[in-house]
Amino acid sequence: DIQMTQSPSSLSASVGDRVTITCRASQSISTYLNWYQQKPGKAPKLLIYAASSFQSGVPSRFSASGFGTDFTLTINSLQPEDFATYYCQQSFSTPLTFGGGTKVEIK
Amino acid sequence: EVQLVQSGAEVKKPGESLKISCKGSGYSFTNSWIGWVRQIPGKGLEWMGIIYPGDSETRYSPSFQGQVTISADKSISTAYLQWSSLKASDTAMYYCARHPYNWNCCGMDVWGQGTTVTVSS
Numbered sequence: 001d002i003q004m005t006q007s008p009s010s011l012s013a014s015v016g017d018r019v020t021i022t023c024r025a026s027q028s029i030s031t032y033l034n035w036y037q038q039k040p041g042k043a044p045k046l047l048i049y050a051a052s053s054f055q056s057g058v059p060s061r062f063s064a065s066g067f068g069t070d071f072t073l074t075i076n077s078l079q080p081e082d083f084a085t086y087y088c089q090q091s092f093s094t095p096l097t098f099g100g101g102t103k104v105e106i107k
Numbered sequence: 108e109v110q111l112v113q114s115g116a117e118v119k120k121p122g123e124s125l126k127i128s129c130k131g132s133g134y135s136f137t138n139s140w141i142g143w144v145r146q147i148p149g150k151g152l153e154w155m156g157i158i159y160p161g162d163s164e165t166r167y168s169p170s171f172q173g174q175v176t177i178s179a180d181k182s183i184s185t186a187y188l189q190w191s192s193l194k195a196s197d198t199a200m201y202y203c204a205r206h207p208y209n210w211n212c213c214g215m216d217v218w219g220q221g222t223t224v225t226v227s228s
Binding site: 001043089 | 152156167169210215
């Protein structure tokens with residue numbers, strides 16, 4: 001199985017801050033990397049697929065990049081609605097493993 | 108509108124069987140993989156497995172192989188997740204989600220609302 005490691009596991013930030021979340025795969029996964037946002041009590045929501053392609057409706061303050069084993073999700077100018085938990089997921093091979101999540105909290 | 112609607116919350120005793128459902132609408136159900144994801148309260152997302160309703164090809168995570176069965180009835184656009192003998196450790200929220208194209212492309216773009224399963228004596 002491919003292991004996905006996210007860092008940090010949590011962070012505190014203020015509205016307007018720029019935050020970066022990192023996801024590392026245990027082996028190369030090319031660009032088969034997806035990012036999800038989950039708010040408490042809600043189903044996850046797909047933000048980014050194929051490492052850097054935006055799902056429809058995702059605000060432009062989100063950006064993502066990476067290839068191989070190292071990937072990042074950046075939120076520029078954090079908004080109140082962005083406080084949530086973010087998960088990466090590899091879709092290079094089954095089982096399609098998720099990272100452990102990064103909880104973005106209000107400072 | 109593309110939707111996945113899951114069956115309601117369940118409360119079961121250890122050892123009981125259970126089958127929960129996920130009904131798709133607004134798209135061609137047979138042409139998109141459906142995946143199941145577990146979330147234990149307060150924990151992260153765990154990928155359980157996927158099924159292609161068109162031919163019922165199924166792939167499981169080794170962590171869940173033999174513990175659950177994933178199936179689909181394409182005639183009613185419904186996927187299922189079932190247990191033959193529940194354990195307390197199966198207590199969790201279970202989500203179904205669609206892969207719009209192949210399982211390795213484009214993420215899981217539409218999610219069901221989740222089904223809470225509680226297993227307690």
